Amino acid sequence: MSKRKILVVDDNEDICLTIKQYLELHDYMVELAYSGTEALKMINSDVDLIVLDIMMEGIDGMELCRMIRDRVDCPIVFVSAKTMEEDKVQALSIGGDDYITKPFSLKELKARIDSHLRREERIRSNERYLLSSKNITIDLLANEVFCKGMKLPFTKKEYEIVKLLMLNKNVVFSKERIFERVWGLDSESQLDTVTESIKNIRKKIKAVDPETSYIQTLYGLGYKWDVTDEKQ
Known part of the structure; x- marks a missing residue:
């Protein structure tokens, strides 16, 4: 080599x-x-x-x-x-x-x-195991998320939310649906945990990439992955 x-x-x-x-x-x-x-x-x-x-x-x-x-x-x-x-x-x-x-x-x-x-x-x-959007890359094998090449310190639930939204870029997910998909219906956590987790995700991404939008809020509906300005 x-x-x-x-x-x-x-x-x-x-x-x-x-x-x-x-x-x-x-x-x-x-x-x-x-x-x-x-x-x-x-x-x-x-x-x-x-x-x-x-x-x-x-x-x-x-x-x-x-x-x-x-x-x-x-x-x-x-x-x-x-x-x-x-x-x-x-x-x-x-x-x-x-x-x-x-x-x-x-x-x-x-x-x-x-x-x-x-x-x-x-x-x-492992390119075939990667998800990419703008400056974000998810390594599906390692369960890690990178922004501009820098590993983001996501918790397991934060990682699952980002993966869910990136895999379904045109889909709006309500807080209830995200909770069901990531935490499960039998979880003892509260629904507000979704809001707090997305807040933390945005904060961690912003520390590396402050000028790019990733998770879009649709008031009264929920959240979706923001594909604005995404390279095709």
């Missing part, structure tokens, strides 16, 4: 070289770019994952990420000294898959890289 190629983009040469040396010890092929302009010349379909700094001269990491997403869809792991929650949310919402704050351990970085590449491999090998 050929080595997986990692592109590290950071204007700090010492950080680049340190990451390169460590990852090459673990059988990765690593290329370095010290600016956004240099990185754009190196990005192609052969790159398996990109490690990307945010604060760089010229084209910064956020802008570069947007440009990268027009070319390739490989995982992007941000590494940044920025620790504010809004920076992380922005980075993930524009196409990043992960975010590590500096200083970070090389061991953790490698673990994140390994995880994303395993996920990509699983998704490629």
Whole structure:
């Protein structure tokens, strides 16, 4: 099996070289770019994952990420000294898959890289078991939901609701019907649990993809999967 190629983009040469040396010890092929302009010349379909700094001269990491997403869809792991929650949310919402704050351990970085590449491999090998809509993908084998490549921390019931709505995109489900299909008629839970679960689903999706609508409320009727702007 050929080595997986990692592109590290950071204007700090010492950080680049340190990451390169460590990852090459673990059988990765690593290329370095010290600016956004240099990185754009190196990005192609052969790159398996990109490690990307945010604060760089010229084209910064956020802008570069947007440009990268027009070319390739490989995982992007941000590494940044920025620790504010809004920076992380922005980075993930524009196409990043992960975010590590500096200083970070090389061991953790490698673990994140390994995880994303395993996920990509699983998704490629199990495409027929995937449901996709806009930026949401459901892995039906693993019972996991991803938004922009990032795993969403859904409970079992939240997962079942999303799967039910995605499998029946043109169907409006009342709260009663969702409750019956997901919890069962003999459940001791209350009907309001459906409303609360959908609220939590929206909140978890919004943390990664704040600009896209997924579950539509039809007042007095129930809920349906929003197919507006969905790629055909």
